[in-house]
Amino acid sequence: MTHDILALDRAGSPSRWINVNDAAWYYAKDMILGDCGDRTVELRGGQSVRTGGRSILRINSIVFIKGERVLPDEYRRPAPVVRELLFQRDRHICAYCGDRFRGADLSMDHIYPRAHGGVLTWMNLISACRPCNTRKQDRTPEAAKMPLLFAPYVPSRNEVFILSNRRILADQMSLLLAQVPKGSRLHA
C-alpha cells in the first residue's frame, strides 16, 4: 500500500491529500511546479516503441501543483466535526475516566447536553467511552460530578490534515506541524 501525497498550492500552503494516481496525472499534465519531500514512489510507465525501455515516473511525497490556490477563508473556517477526527484529536482517550479506547468503543459526548440546547461543535464535543457517556446522561460535567480531564479545542487546518491521514510520512508531518499552534496536543 502506498502513502498519500501532500499537495501544496503554488504558495506552499497545504491544499489536500491526493493519491499516487492523481499525482501521476498532474505530472503527466506538466502541472507539478516542484516538490520538497524526502520520499519518492516510482511508477512504471508504458514501453517506448523506439527504445523498448520503460519510462519511470518518480512521484515525490510533497508536491506543488500549478493553479492550486488555498483561499484565506479556508484557513479561517473550522473543519466540520467528524467522529473519527474528534477521537483522533482526543488521542482516543475518554475525557471522563482517562482510559484509552478503540474508535468503536468511543462516543461523541455533548459536554453541554443536547437536551439543553448543546450544539454539535468542536468546543462542545469530547470523546467519552460508552459507560461514562451512559453515566453522565443528559447532564453537564458539573451536575454529573464528572469533571473533564482535558479541554476541547477547535483543531487548526493543518492539524486536521495531520489527523485525517494515518499513513502520514515524517517529511509531511514536519511540514504540517510547523504551522500548528503551540498549544496543540499534537506537539506533546
Ligand SMILES: [Zn+2]
Ligand atoms: Zn470513560
